Amino acid sequence: MKKPSIFGRLLMALVFIFLYAPIAVLIVFSFNSSKSRTVWTGFTFDWYLKLFQDTTIMNSLYVTLLVSLLAAVIATVAGTIAAVGIYNMKRSHRNAVLALNNIPVINADIITGVSMSLLFISAASVLAKLSLAFSQLLGVNINLSFSLGFGTLLIAHITFNVPYVILSVLPKLRQLDNNLFEAAQDLGATWWQAFYKVIIPEIRPGIVNGLIIAFTMSIDDFVISYFTAGRVQTLSMTIYAMTKKRITPEINALSTLLFTAVLLMLIIINIRQASQEKKLRKTRIRSTGIIKYSKI
Amino acid sequence: MRRRYIAAIPHVVWMAVFVVVPLILVVFYAFTSATGGLTLENFRNMGSYMSVFARSLWLAFLATIICLLIGYPLSYVLSKEGPGMQRIFIMLIMLPMWINFLLRTYAWMSILENTGLINRLLTSLGIFDLINRIFNTNITYIPMINTQGAVVLGMVYNYLPFMVLPIYSVIVKIDSSLIEAAQDLGAGSMTVFKRIIFPLSLPGVLSGITMVFVPAVSTFIISKLLGGGTSILLGDLIEMQFLGNAYNPHLGSAISLIMMIIIMICMFVMNRFGEGEEQAVIM
Amino acid sequence: MSKEIIRLKDCTVAFDDEVILDNINLYFNDKEFLTLLGPSGCGKTTTLRIIGGFLKPTSGDVLFNGVRVNDVPPHKRKVNTIFQKYALFPHLDVFENVAFGLRIAKLNESEIRSRVMEMLEIVSLKGFHNRKVTSLSGGQQQRVAIARALVNRPKVLLLDEPLGALDLRLRKDMQIELKRIQQAMDITFIYVTHDQEEALAMSDTIVVMDKGRIQQIGTPEQVYNEPKNAFVADFIGESNILDGIMHEDYVVEIFGRKFKCLDSGFAPRESVDVVIRPEDIEIVEPHKGRLSGTVTSVTFKGVHYDIIVDFKGFKWLIQTTRLHNVGDEIGINIGPEQIHIMKKSEYSGMFGDYSSYSAEYEEITSEDWEDETEGEEDEA
Amino acid sequence: MSKEIIRLKDCTVAFDDEVILDNINLYFNDKEFLTLLGPSGCGKTTTLRIIGGFLKPTSGDVLFNGVRVNDVPPHKRKVNTIFQKYALFPHLDVFENVAFGLRIAKLNESEIRSRVMEMLEIVSLKGFHNRKVTSLSGGQQQRVAIARALVNRPKVLLLDEPLGALDLRLRKDMQIELKRIQQAMDITFIYVTHDQEEALAMSDTIVVMDKGRIQQIGTPEQVYNEPKNAFVADFIGESNILDGIMHEDYVVEIFGRKFKCLDSGFAPRESVDVVIRPEDIEIVEPHKGRLSGTVTSVTFKGVHYDIIVDFKGFKWLIQTTRLHNVGDEIGINIGPEQIHIMKKSEYSGMFGDYSSYSAEYEEITSEDWEDETEGEEDEA
Amino acid sequence: AKKQEQKVVNVYNWGENIDESIFKIFEKQTGIKVNYTTYESNEQLYAVLKMGGTNYDVIIPSDYMISRLIEEGMLEKLDFNNIPNFDNIDERYKNLEYDPANEYSVPYTWGVVGLIYNTSMIDDEITSWGALFDPKYSGQILQFDNSRDAMATALFHLGYSVNTTDEAELNEAYELLVQQKTILQGYVMDQIYDKLEGGEAAIGPYYAGDALLMMENNPDLAFVVPEEGTNLFVDAMCIPKGAVNKENAELFINFMCDTDIALKNMAVTCYATPVRTAYEALDEETRSNEIMFPKDDVLNRCQIYKNLPQETLNLYDQLWVKLKS
Ligand SMILES: Nc1ncnc2c1ncn2[C@@H]1O[C@H](COP(=O)(O)OP(=O)(O)OP(=O)(O)O)[C@@H](O)[C@H]1O
Numbered sequence A: 001m002k003k004p005s006i007f008g009r010l011l012m013a014l015v016f017i018f019l020y021a022p023i024a025v026l027i028v029f030s031f032n033s034s035k036s037r038t039v040w041t042g043f044t045f046d047w048y049l050k051l052f053q054d055t056t057i058m059n060s061l062y063v064t065l066l067v068s069l070l071a072a073v074i075a076t077v078a079g080t081i082a083a084v085g086i087y088n089m090k091r092s093h094r095n096a097v098l099a100l101n102n103i104p105v106i107n108a109d110i111i112t113g114v115s116m117s118l119l120f121i122s123a124a125s126v127l128a129k130l131s132l133a134f135s136q137l138l139g140v141n142i143n144l145s146f147s148l149g150f151g152t153l154l155i156a157h158i159t160f161n162v163p164y165v166i167l168s169v170l171p172k173l174r175q176l177d178n179n180l181f182e183a184a185q186d187l188g189a190t191w192w193q194a195f196y197k198v199i200i201p202e203i204r205p206g207i208v209n210g211l212i213i214a215f216t217m218s219i220d221d222f223v224i225s226y227f228t229a230g231r232v233q234t235l236s237m238t239i240y241a242m243t244k245k246r247i248t249p250e251i252n253a254l255s256t257l258l259f260t261a262v263l264l265m266l267i268i269i270n271i272r273q274a275s276q277e278k279k280l281r282k283t284r285i286r287s288t289g290i291i292k293y294s295k296i
Numbered sequence B: 001m002r003r004r005y006i007a008a009i010p011h012v013v014w015m016a017v018f019v020v021v022p023l024i025l026v027v028f029y030a031f032t033s034a035t036g037g038l039t040l041e042n043f044r045n046m047g048s049y050m051s052v053f054a055r056s057l058w059l060a061f062l063a064t065i066i067c068l069l070i071g072y073p074l075s076y077v078l079s080k081e082g083p084g085m086q087r088i089f090i091m092l093i094m095l096p097m098w099i100n101f102l103l104r105t106y107a108w109m110s111i112l113e114n115t116g117l118i119n120r121l122l123t124s125l126g127i128f129d130l131i132n133r134i135f136n137t138n139i140t141y142i143p144m145i146n147t148q149g150a151v152v153l154g155m156v157y158n159y160l161p162f163m164v165l166p167i168y169s170v171i172v173k174i175d176s177s178l179i180e181a182a183q184d185l186g187a188g189s190m191t192v193f194k195r196i197i198f199p200l201s202l203p204g205v206l207s208g209i210t211m212v213f214v215p216a217v218s219t220f221i222i223s224k225l226l227g228g229g230t231s232i233l234l235g236d237l238i239e240m241q242f243l244g245n246a247y248n249p250h251l252g253s254a255i256s257l258i259m260m261i262i263i264m265i266c267m268f269v270m271n272r273f274g275e276g277e278e279q280a281v282i283m
Numbered sequence C, D: 001m002s003k004e005i006i007r008l009k010d011c012t013v014a015f016d017d018e019v020i021l022d023n024i025n026l027y028f029n030d031k032e033f034l035t036l037l038g039p040s041g042c043g044k045t046t047t048l049r050i051i052g053g054f055l056k057p058t059s060g061d062v063l064f065n066g067v068r069v070n071d072v073p074p075h076k077r078k079v080n081t082i083f084q085k086y087a088l089f090p091h092l093d094v095f096e097n098v099a100f101g102l103r104i105a106k107l108n109e110s111e112i113r114s115r116v117m118e119m120l121e122i123v124s125l126k127g128f129h130n131r132k133v134t135s136l137s138g139g140q141q142q143r144v145a146i147a148r149a150l151v152n153r154p155k156v157l158l159l160d161e162p163l164g165a166l167d168l169r170l171r172k173d174m175q176i177e178l179k180r181i182q183q184a185m186d187i188t189f190i191y192v193t194h195d196q197e198e199a200l201a202m203s204d205t206i207v208v209m210d211k212g213r214i215q216q217i218g219t220p221e222q223v224y225n226e227p228k229n230a231f232v233a234d235f236i237g238e239s240n241i242l243d244g245i246m247h248e249d250y251v252v253e254i255f256g257r258k259f260k261c262l263d264s265g266f267a268p269r270e271s272v273d274v275v276i277r278p279e280d281i282e283i284v285e286p287h288k289g290r291l292s293g294t295v296t297s298v299t300f301k302g303v304h305y306d307i308i309v310d311f312k313g314f315k316w317l318i319q320t321t322r323l324h325n326v327g328d329e330i331g332i333n334i335g336p337e338q339i340h341i342m343k344k345s346e347y348s349g350m351f352g353d354y355s356s357y358s359a360e361y362e363e364i365t366s367e368d369w370e371d372e373t374e375g376e377e378d379e380a
Numbered sequence E: 001a002k003k004q005e006q007k008v009v010n011v012y013n014w015g016e017n018i019d020e021s022i023f024k025i026f027e028k029q030t031g032i033k034v035n036y037t038t039y040e041s042n043e044q045l046y047a048v049l050k051m052g053g054t055n056y057d058v059i060i061p062s063d064y065m066i067s068r069l070i071e072e073g074m075l076e077k078l079d080f081n082n083i084p085n086f087d088n089i090d091e092r093y094k095n096l097e098y099d100p101a102n103e104y105s106v107p108y109t110w111g112v113v114g115l116i117y118n119t120s121m122i123d124d125e126i127t128s129w130g131a132l133f134d135p136k137y138s139g140q141i142l143q144f145d146n147s148r149d150a151m152a153t154a155l156f157h158l159g160y161s162v163n164t165t166d167e168a169e170l171n172e173a174y175e176l177l178v179q180q181k182t183i184l185q186g187y188v189m190d191q192i193y194d195k196l197e198g199g200e201a202a203i204g205p206y207y208a209g210d211a212l213l214m215m216e217n218n219p220d221l222a223f224v225v226p227e228e229g230t231n232l233f234v235d236a237m238c239i240p241k242g243a244v245n246k247e248n249a250e251l252f253i254n255f256m257c258d259t260d261i262a263l264k265n266m267a268v269t270c271y272a273t274p275v276r277t278a279y280e281a282l283d284e285e286t287r288s289n290e291i292m293f294p295k296d297d298v299l300n301r302c303q304i305y306k307n308l309p310q311e312t313l314n315l316y317d318q319l320w321v322k323l324k325s
């Protein structure tokens, strides 16, 4: 209830300056007419135009969006199903599975990345050998071999996304009224109807939240992709390659665009949430009112 | 009633194949040599990387402490704001995460470089001239980039939200009636903080520490970009063995293994320390 | 009120070797308001779940109209349930909640509309069809749950402590409302509660359960006035339960004195439990009473005073509208129709002694508490 | 039971211009068990919070022993509170929860130990000191909360619906327990509840509140038997409330007939509210009664029957132990001491009419509901 | 997929080492799409290949790395029938020591390593590798971020052979690098562009072609081949073992040896081309650029890296990791 102290306000101001200084720099220099990152030489929109012609950036943007979207969607579906399963487990089993589930969440990214790349590479070489052996044995050309690329990247992303989806869906399942499912069946719904007509809508906030987290994690990931993507380049990897010489302001432009988009989205969501909450507060007071007057 | 738990089985299998098996492979690589035989060779030289281990742990420790020192008061102050403000501030803390962290870190280079924005600003304000005149020195810039300080700064910058969010979400959930109960029993505001708010926020603190320390100790980007590559960290060392200039995945696996063990020990000790049975993983 | 429509035959349910329902035999008549009454954990919900089809009995049969339905899944049974906490679908508005079953049955839109609207009118929720269910008060949610079940025109409605979450006032109103709806719709209600007043006020038939077994079946008056054993006597209202000996038909000895009563058919000198309701005891001048004792505690309860009276070491609870003071000497008389004789049972000696009441309250030993916690853990 | 220790003087509390407490004047005596009773949202918790120091009144004074303490923070007030949901510290075990206040007061370890242990014994939790509070049952948590407050030896203990979360059985036990503790410790209890039975059973003094205003202060008997207005009459027990006219002192006219009563001091022909409790009405043969009517509904309630009787269109609730059947013609008599006269108030006409009871229950028109919603919105 | 699978060639090259616009021409000519990615150093290329799991069709390692890859059986033999433009290559760059029978590689660029420094920040004239180790420039010096090149700067300064296998000499060089570390601003590869052009650092060693690019952007920069001698490198196109699109790769290699393409490419990369016909087509001014095409007196001072025996390679790795930690 008490207003934060001056010290508190000061701290917040400093932290936000700290958090946003580099972003401000990034945005400002996306309009810089030269490639310099530190000297302002004039205003231009050129980088925004060039951005769309740069095939490397556009390609990697495409790869990133595609892999993030696919991984997020697959992980959300898989994670939701898994969460339902986990929810119905015996406690001891559930704890074991949750511990397993937590490994990629807690483990260092680099270890996740390195270990998965070891798996993919071993699998690739084993499969290559196998197909060679089979081909010789059967006299037909069988090719099971694969190389690191979009497929492995996708698998990796799914793998580190699923746990987050589960962590966000599971609490919603726990909050669920145990009887909802039975209520639906009682009203004539089959098992499956009850699931998608009642359970899914009920845990939807958790699912959506999981989807968003998964998508964010994927978009933001660099380390794991770096070890598992092979030749394919995500945006992070392209940027990483660029940091090795010099970042072109096109990337700044791209980030500025993304940042603005997310900012707008958040503002819209926020306004909507705020108004919803206001409504909710009203109805809460309202329902106590009902109890108060119900006797009359 | 029905065996609905089977819905989790594909997940368990998937996690076993893509999480557990890879970790087993790491262990396997760590104990074999390039020629294939079992060996402890990879661990024998570990002593020579002592300095990297020490540096990584130390810098990650520093970054974690600083994050905690900034993040805790910040979370606390945030939790005192009105609900609308809280939402906005939390959004503002998460928003930077939507800009690629490589870019954000790279932007720090522009700020910290010898010819970067800070030094330029100081020069144009005539600060250096002033100092040079007074102390009769001849400095034209303050060296900030490519120092360990810069690396710690990069870590703090990148991982601060991971400290703030869990602590904040634990603090806001503390039942205000507990605070009133403590006041009722004679506790002044300092005591309330010391005896109620802080102990109750410990799970958040622990999960914040984990979420900062683990990525900090294993990063290889921040040190590359802001550290100039002169003092590498564990992450660089591992990366170097797999995709870098000193190819040796067996050694890399051994280092990974040891890092994993160190992280596990740290977390274990910390959880003991905080009696944190209910370790919260908060997103 | 005669045709039997559901029967449980020798139903037993066990989870992990723990017997939850022990050989239940029970039938339900058409258009009856039947209440399952019993303490928490006695198996009431389990019984309902067997009827609803959410649980298969470990052994025994469930018959609907004489047909065995053990293997019919819930969505194919012509019964509907109102769950302990309503289980409304929070993502749907009032209309869609009520329409749920009809949509599943694939009725056409206009019929759904008219049936839902009609039903909402019956439960007095006209004009609420667009509201979010979460924005409704407890009583209103309750009505939606009722409408949602009734709109499917079930022959039987199962209600699992439907009023448990409401506060006292609302609860009383809803009791009346439910009874009215049952009569208006002319269907069978199988009602679960652990509130004896509720059961008494609403039911045609009460089934008293404890520990997975049926203790007594009867009308409210039968159950209240002629409890079968000490458990029933105690669970349905306050009662003084004393040890007695049947001397001969219509004569029972309590505290060494003989009292007339209306019961017969016991063996000579058979030990029995004697129930005397606190409101049935007449207070008279000390010398005019059959027994006399000392008032040890008085509590004002509004309608009456609860007084504890010590008769030779045994403490009785008496309800009276006249004020007596602690220390007063009083006499009591008990008419033959106020004395209820019960056969001894496993519950004998466990209830109906007011020695530990009020100011006389003995310290609860920590052992008692430990027991309690264990009980809880079993449940979890 | 005489010395005044706390007084609220003209206390008003408003949030955002909404008046929550309206000019409350109230004093609390030493060693008294005082209950604040009222419906949800009437301002009971707010009153406690003012006394506890968690809230400053918008205007008015809080006096402890005659000294103004408006600006004294909670931790410096010599009162302790038991919160609505216990508010135990989940990170501390039972011992440390109870020891909390003592540690803050920096007592030495051995004294803390002995006082905590003694207190745990008083609340019958000996042997529980090492348990986590989260592992306790509701009743046990309740006792810890009590011990935690009492161990500081406050002069005054504030209890905010301490039994609200417990089930009926435990609730009754804990009522007795609390009363015992209050008497044993010889301190003032200020108790908040919305359960009138609880208030009647436990209190020395009851303060009935509604809409932020005090409606009546008195002993349980006074409040029950001589309610000040229709709200109090209705809130404390069932009542028939009728319009009457005082003809002269001790004579009131109801339904055109004159009845003797015990009240005086009204203006001639003043309109009044007349309260008659359902259990106070004597049923006699139709021709022997002052009034005669027809039974329209009967409900068995165990101890008694609730019957609704129609007297010339006005329906009365009567409680009787004898069975009557619907349609029976009965007569009633009411003694002068059973008739309670109240001045007309804002609540007149709102309560005490049983026309809409039971089988007679009229369909609630949607207008009623709409009205209700409007009322809510006014509030919001 | 209804249409035939798109033909591709996966090219893995040094950063800043090609004119990416020529891919379009190639695609137009052959219908083959170029997937292009880059690496930082020979050692990194080696790690990626060795790690496996990736499929590259064309790689462009340097001389010593080529011989190492050949020795370890990691390259495919080329089918020169598919590379008719091989005839355009100057004979001087055929059959070099790293691929004596010229079965595995087609030269792509060549050049020397030298010191690049900012004349506005360094007043002295730089002539020796010693400048890299001079505390005078403390905090302004950059160094190669790969073991072979970095060790070479020290070995040159010490006057040893860059191909030495003598442990003592290598250790001495290592010690020198350890000392240097204290005055170093950082280890860099292509970041050197940014640092030198922006005046962030004053001096660093790099390859001639890149030096020319940097000098275009910042006229204050100068390039010098130190008097102690330097490394002459030849980068050549190869096909790694197991390449999936070997024929496309050969088409690509052939394409790169086309005169016009080589010229176009050279204009962007500034590296000297071994394509004779292209060289001949250059204008006089470019041909006389001593940085791009060093005179013989410089070339005589040059050493070419050779592949080293396994133990020495191991020692390199060890010393390098030790240095960096
Ligand atoms: N799925 C289950 N597995 C094991 N035990 C169960 C299960 N469901 C119920 N029980 C046990 O069966 C007993 C009876 O449960 P039931 O829910 O029928 O009680 P109830 O009479 O409805 O009680 P309440 O009034 O508390 O709802 C309880 O002891 C409970 O612990």
Ligand SMILES: Nc1ncnc2c1ncn2[C@@H]1O[C@H](COP(=O)(O)OP(=O)(O)OP(=O)(O)O)[C@@H](O)[C@H]1O
Pocket: D015, D020, D038, D039, D040, D041, D042, D043, D044, D045, D046, D047, D194
């Ligand atoms: N901080 C606040 N801001 C605005 N209104 C408040 C606040 N606290 C309480 N109120 C309002 O004051 C009124 C009285 O609240 P109070 O908590 O005193 O009621 P109560 O009698 O304790 O009710 P209950 O029995 O439900 O606990 C309610 O209408 C409530 O909504």
Ligand SMILES: [Mg+2]
Pocket: C044, C045, C046, C084, C160
């Ligand atoms: Mg139940």
Ligand SMILES: [Mg+2]
Pocket: D044, D045, D046, D084, D160
């Ligand atoms: Mg309250």
